[in-house]
Amino acid sequence: MKLKHGRVASRCKFEAAIHIVITGASSGLGAALAHFYAAAGVILSLAGRDLARLQTVAAGCRARGAEVAYEVVDVTDAAGMDRWLRTRDTACGVDLLIANAGIGGIGAIAPDNGEAGDLARQIIEINVIGVLNTVTPLLPRLVGRRRGHVAIVSSLAGFLGLPDAPSYCASKAAVRIYAEALRRRLAPHGVRVTAISPGFVDTPMSATLPFIQPWLWPADRAARHIAAGLARGKQEIVFPWQLHLAVRFAALLPTAIIDRVLIRRSLQGHHS
Numbered sequence: 001m002k003l004k005h006g007r008v009a010s011r012c013k014f015e016a017a018i019h020i021v022i023t024g025a026s027s028g029l030g031a032a033l034a035h036f037y038a039a040a041g042v043i044l045s046l047a048g049r050d051l052a053r054l055q056t057v058a059a060g061c062r063a064r065g066a067e068v069a070y071e072v073v074d075v076t077d078a079a080g081m082d083r084w085l086r087t088r089d090t091a092c093g094v095d096l097l098i099a100n101a102g103i104g105g106i107g108a109i110a111p112d113n114g115e116a117g118d119l120a121r122q123i124i125e126i127n128v129i130g131v132l133n134t135v136t137p138l139l140p141r142l143v144g145r146r147r148g149h150v151a152i153v154s155s156l157a158g159f160l161g162l163p164d165a166p167s168y169c170a171s172k173a174a175v176r177i178y179a180e181a182l183r184r185r186l187a188p189h190g191v192r193v194t195a196i197s198p199g200f201v202d203t204p205m206s207a208t209l210p211f212i213q214p215w216l217w218p219a220d221r222a223a224r225h226i227a228a229g230l231a232r233g234k235q236e237i238v239f240p241w242q243l244h245l246a247v248r249f250a251a252l253l254p255t256a257i258i259d260r261v262l263i264r265r266s267l268q269g270h271h272s
């Protein structure tokens, strides 16, 4: 059986099942992706920290016909992630691994010292080390099978250093480049890697942002767009195009000009 994203399914409990792992599936984009993929013949392995929300998402996915396993595990727990991922892969070979879990960065700002150290460290640990903990345990198995698809959720904030979220921007730039390098490393071994860089998506995370979010997409629309890009085997999925263009254009401007624009925008945000 050919999968939506064009690969041959692994044979598990079902005659032909596709196995998708999603971290951060208890909320926002991860939950929307889980709901999008949920269907008969699909095995979903979902992870998050909040048991009640994870159970709600799992129940919704089961109602759509998917077989669902869920796990409360923190992505910063390397041993816990390794154990969970290997167990799930042994139950049924993973076809698509989506490293989506992450936290936002605005709360890390402390006006006196730039960023609150503890939160800044947490952002890097969850958004960067958490991605490594999600991706690395299964790489030898994917390479051994010469198939599989790894998707890593970055952000358009990873294209430009925003004064309101230094650690968040750094974390998202890190995982975008990590995905790019991994893609080039694993392509000869038959494993796909896609970097996903959304703009603003309507989720509990973006609901905390204290400014207007241009081209805000509903989470289900973002999930559909991401799934379509993954199915086409795209190397990078970046949306919406308007914000992508704006960010690319800003990066081409002389540093002094873009610095002035972003600093003024940040100060206006603090005073409004």
Ligand SMILES: NC(=O)c1ccc[n+]([C@@H]2O[C@H](COP(=O)([O-])OP(=O)(O)OC[C@H]3O[C@@H](n4cnc5c(N)ncnc54)[C@H](OP(=O)(O)O)[C@@H]3O)[C@@H](O)[C@H]2O)c1
Residues within 6 Å of the ligand: 023, 024, 025, 026, 027, 028, 029, 030, 047, 048, 049, 050, 051, 053, 073, 074, 075, 076, 100, 101, 102, 103, 104, 126, 130, 153, 154, 155, 156, 197, 198, 199, 200, 201, 202, 203, 204, 205, 206
């Ligand atoms: N929303 C946006 O505008 C936007 C834009 C660009 C990129 N993104 C990226 O999209 C991804 C999903 O964000 P979202 O907007 O859907 O946010 P969200 O609604 O807050 O969901 C974040 C998810 O990540 C999980 N998570 C956070 N820290 C974790 C940890 N230490 N261990 C395990 N799971 C953890 C949360 O689990 P629990 O709730 O169970 O703790 C939750 O399921 C993030 O990587 C984010 O950076 C979002």
